[in-house]
Amino acid sequence: MSSIKYKNVYILDSYSIAGKNEIKGSIKSYDRIIDDYYFDTNTFEDAEVKMQSIAVDNVIKKNKLEDKINLIVAGELSNQLAISNSTMSKYKIPYLGCYSACASFNESLIILANMLDCKKIKYGISLTSSHINVAERQFRYPIEYGAPKIKRSTLTATGSVAVVLTNQKTNIKLTSSTIGEVVDYGISDALNMGAVMAPAAATTLMNHLSDLKIDPSYYDLIITGDLGRVGSKLFIEILKANNIKLNNYIDAGSLLFKEEDFDISGSSGPVALPLVIFNKILKNTKYKKILLLATGSLHSTTLVNQKKTIPAISHAISLEVEDDLS
Amino acid sequence: MNIEEYKLLVKKYTPKEDRIKNALMAFITGAAIGILSILIFQILQSYNINDKDANIWTIMILILMSSVATGLGFFDEWVSKVRCGLIIPITGFAHSITSSALDYKKDGLITGLGANVFKLAGSVLLYGIVSSFILAVVEVLIHV
Incomplete structure (x- = not known):
């Protein structure tokens, strides 16, 4: 039995940032869109850290949760979770990093849901991100090489999403x-x-x-x-x-x-x-x-x-x- | 479903690459690079440069052109469109070195740029040298 049922876990709000490839499809209503992969920083890694920070800052500010977040669980693709670790160094909030590659978002939700359901915490944030060029460089080829993409391959999405979970009732x-x-x-x-x-x-x-x-x-x-x-x-x-x-x-x-x-x-x-x-x-x-x-x-x-x-x-x-x- | 059955299923549903189109595209762009280098070669000859030097100058000009194009940021878009037409000639070799250098310069001059500049081109250099050594040995043996 690998399934767990929850009684008191709710999603309060979220904040999304997306890159320029992500608005080509049918979704246009992201909270913020970045059209420069450097996002006014020096490296792509810094840009991903900045995306994460903006997502966390805004979701906290929007819901007036300053000093109320008990835990942030973050997961993304970078080696040693370097991006999430750097982002979290700016906050005085307890933090757990998790890695299930592209399933990290659900892993972070599972960790938070279990903590919230037994009322050990009241508000938690699940944070995730990926950046096309950070992933490309880590897993594939140098970015400027422009290695040809073949039909069966996928392209990493750019963006960051922070979600607030709580045990107070929402819809x-x-x-x-x-x-x-x-x-x-x-x-x-x-x-x-x-x-x-x-x-x-x-x-x-x-x-x-x-x-x-x-x-x-x-x-x-x-x-x-x-x-x-x-x-x-x-x-x-x-x-x-x-x-x-x-x-x-x-x-x-x-x-x-x-x-x-x-x-x-x-x-x-x-x-x-x-x-x-x-x-x-x-x-x-x-x-x-x-x-x-x-x-x-x-x-x-x-x-x-x-x-x-x-x-x-x-x-x-x-x-x-x-x-x-x- | 066992692993063998699954592998057959994967084969069935994995889209095939358009090899003929890719080969044709590479053939045409590769030929265009060839024509360009002949042009450069003949221009150099017209300035009374001997064949041997003109050869080297032609290669160097092609390397410079592709490296500048990589640095200005549009060579990667061409490569992803025409693929091997630009990767196989000397332009691809220069492009692989320049793109690695650009990618790793922020990781430091020694630990980043220096250590990674031949990331893609290293194999070409190593096996190029090994095979030319073997060919040289063969040539010596033939002439002994």
């Missing part, structure tokens, strides 16, 4: 989570991350459904993090082989970077899912019950060069939206 309730297991289906191609992560997403979804004894139609929407167009098709095929049919499924990465704008599989990065969730899905009143399946490809460049197969993980979070509380 978005976090109802349950499923902690994923590491799944390795023998794929060693780091450019085909959709194929690496699809089995992990399917495994977590099946665990979630059997733990809670529900079927996929219970949700108005099941949304995966960054499987991309290639991974989404594989995800559906694996579920079909296990007699599970999805009618209410989308992939955040494919939605963020559409096929007509980018000739690749989609967008990746831990920030892709929250950007879509908080700026599109939760703004649409149609969706009341939503399952977030964040997916992470847990590869390191060293092991990929050694031709090892790539493990993947996926964590699930379910949200329930009530009509306005009034």
Whole structure:
């Protein structure tokens, strides 16, 4: 049993920053958009730190939560979580860093939800970010090299999202989570991350459904993090082989970077899912019950060069939206 | 679903690269670089520079042009469009060094730029030297 139900965990508010690639699709309503990848700093790493700080500062200011935040849990892609660690050095707030690659956002929500549900804390912030050039340089080639992008590959999303969670009632309730297991289906191609992560997403979804004894139609929407167009098709095929049919499924990465704008599989990065969730899905009143399946490809460049197969993980979070509380 | 079945499924759903289009594009741009270098070579010859020196000057001019284009920030966009047409000629070699240098200059002159400047070009240098050594040995053996 890897699923946990929550009684008192709610999402209060969020703040999103996105880059210039992210507004090419259907989502335009981010809180802030940056059109320069340096964001008036000297390095791309500094730019990502600045994005994170602005997201945290604004979400705290907007909700008048100065001195009230008990914990920040942050996760992103940089080695040793260098970006989050630098950001958090500016705050006097207890901090936990977490890493599940592109599933880090859901991991941070799970950590906070457990602390909030047992009332050990009252307000917590989940922070995530990614930056196309920080990731490109760390995982792939020098930025100015402009290594050709192939059709099965994904491009990292740029942005940062800070979300305030609380155990005071709001209209978005976090109802349950499923902690994923590491799944390795023998794929060693780091450019085909959709194929690496699809089995992990399917495994977590099946665990979630059997733990809670529900079927996929219970949700108005099941949304995966960054499987991309290639991974989404594989995800559906694996579920079909296990007699599970999805009618209410989308992939955040494919939605963020559409096929007509980018000739690749989609967008990746831990920030892709929250950007879509908080700026599109939760703004649409149609969706009341939503399952977030964040997916992470847990590869390191060293092991990929050694031709090892790539493990993947996926964590699930379910949200329930009530009509306005009034 | 076992691993073998899954690998077949991955093969089925992974989009194929348009190899013919890419090859054609690379062929045309590669040829354009060839024509450009012949032009430079002939211009140099017209200034009474001998063939051997003109050869070296032509290569150096191409390296300079591609490095400046990388530094000004548009060479990477060309590379991602025409791919091997610009990567395989000497322009790609220069571009790989300049782009690494630009990327790592902020990590310090020794630990960053110095240590990483041949990140991509290192293999070309190493295996270029090794293979020319082997060819030299073969040539010596033939003439003995």
